[in-house]
Amino acid sequence: MSALISEPAAPTTRTRGGLPSPLSTLLRSRVVGALASPHGVDRYLERFNPMWAAHDVRARIVSVHRETDGDAPVATLTLQPTSTWRGHQAGQHVLVGVEIPGVAKRYTRAFSISSAASGKGERFTLTIRAHDEGQVSSYLVRQAKAGQVLHLSQAQGEFTLVESPATPTISRLLFVTGGSGITPAMSMIRTLLRDGYQRDGVAHAGRKVTFLHFARSAEDQIFAEELAEIAAADNGIDVHLRYGDQVFSEFELRRLVPDYKNTDTWLCGPPGLVELVQAAYGDDGDRLRMEFFKPSVARAARPGEEVEGDIAFTRSGKSVAASGASILEQAEELGLKPEFGCRMGICFSCTRTKTAGTVRNILTGEESAVPDEEVRICVTAAAGDCHIDL
Template sequence: MATPHQLDRYLELVNPMATVRDLRAEVTAVRRATEGSVTLVLRPTRQWKGFAAGQFVQVGVVIDGVRHTRCYSPACSEHRADGSIELTVTAHPEGLVSQHLYRHAEVGLVVSLSQADGVFLLPVERPEKVLLISGGSGITPVMSMLRTLLDEGYAGDVTFLHYAHAEGDVVYRAELADLAARHDNLRLLLAYTRSGDGDLHGYFGPGHLDAAAPWHADGQTYLCGPSGLMRSVREHFDAVGLGDRLHVEEFTPTLAPADDDATGEVSFTASGVTTDNSGASLLEQAESAGLTPEFGCRMGICFTCTAVKTSGCTRNLRTGELDSDPDQPIQLCVNAPVGDVSLNI
């Protein structure tokens, strides 16, 4: 009866939040606490199944008539009483969606939403001691972990170590200070890389770890932040034999560089577009050719950018593995063509 569209396409004309299948959320509060970031409170539709602290969701917004999707980690407790989700989005210079939300998000905005996903999680049986390390916008998943633990009445030692350029860049600074003052088992340390006003100064090093949590070898550490911070912490934990006690959220992907000696052509058959192979990821090459394939995280996590490779060989930019099987779904953001490749895009 609803042909040619699904029922939700008609319902959204009356009320965007009245859906049968689609999961959406309405913005109920907007706060811009720091320069270059916006915090949104979202009220999901009835299809929402909740999340676990540390997971991410895909948020979709329409910009100039095209829906764009990105991944963000809720910063609220997984036990939030009203069932809403809190997201803090940092407006990156070239971030289409983050810039749009920072500049234009307002109460009443309706966005598309996915169910929560991801394996950056606290164990069901909470550790006796927890060290949370974050940097920049990587604060959101570990902030969720902290809020969740405190809502559960967690009694173990917990240290929150956050890296930022300066005091004004810490999104949840006031709340963190208040939580530390109210909970004897919580220790807060702010490390500023461009200011000497913090509890610690400069970039991560073993001295920072010893100052923040001298017991870290007996606890579990959860880390999310820029690639430099992630690499330094991981290298230190591996060097001292504590790699199994470090749990990380890959905030940015570790990808192989583009192949400067790439040959062949990339054919986007559904669009009738063919372009010379530049060696970059298939997503980047599609965008350079003027196409707008859907994508979310650009990290190979969300599988939003999956498309069917009809022929040719591709290289996984994370693992280096080659795949020459035809008619296979592949992720555009983490695969590059090796020679001639055809995609059903």
């Protein structure tokens, strides 16, 4: 049995972006850091070429491939990262920062990586569905062009393909995914096939894999062709695709994988699917790993309407019903002591991150439902449920 993929095997093509390695080591040195203080060496390098970086991670879009059309089309973006990209493990996601033309604002969102595990500076792909309310996903799917440069984080996330502590060698894997939740699982399947072994010239996952996916319709199915090929080949992977009304049932899962509760399982999809699968595992969920889509908490009251919703202070674990008062005042009522200054919106001392939900600027009346947004809590009130990093 081949080992699981904590260390990706050397890929056949090594295409790198940006600076050669010895130079980038020099640019990361303490001496260069001291010379470039306080701005940092990247603020100078970017002046010459956006793909030169010593610490920051950026990527040039190599190609945009449309996967599905329709109301919520899906596209796969192939990215050539800077040499600072450390690579990713199958299942991880990355934060992507995009400057959307016209508004001159950079928006940052998380997207799962769809390609097999990558090494340092290696190309990878993002597969993104354009949501109506998602400015960034819409832009990337509908308007992004090859050659454009995106801002990235390093790969992050614990939803990865690593050996289960319970079983040194995992002999059987189960993936349950819904909608665009297929993306991280696809990265894992591709990694298994790439790093498994070859039998009669056919890539084999090296173990038995069950892949159960739910999509709205056959037309909406991402990676349809590749999934058909995977299903047809003798590679250890069983593919089961379900459309429309064919919702998840424990009965069907038991039929496909009788011992599913003792099988290492990766679950990724919309909240409805996640709830059903969680219920099927009950208290025996030790082998169940999950990744959620960001919960949508955008129940905003219209201006003049009574505010309905809760402010959740995620760091302290406290919450309070939104009253229309500033978030700073509401935090203080709970006994929290956030930093503040002028209390009138000019000094930025009280700036905090609103991780999700809708808020209203008390001075301008402007509402915003953008996730991970910095707000001055002295002049910001909740306009519905919202989460504040406090």
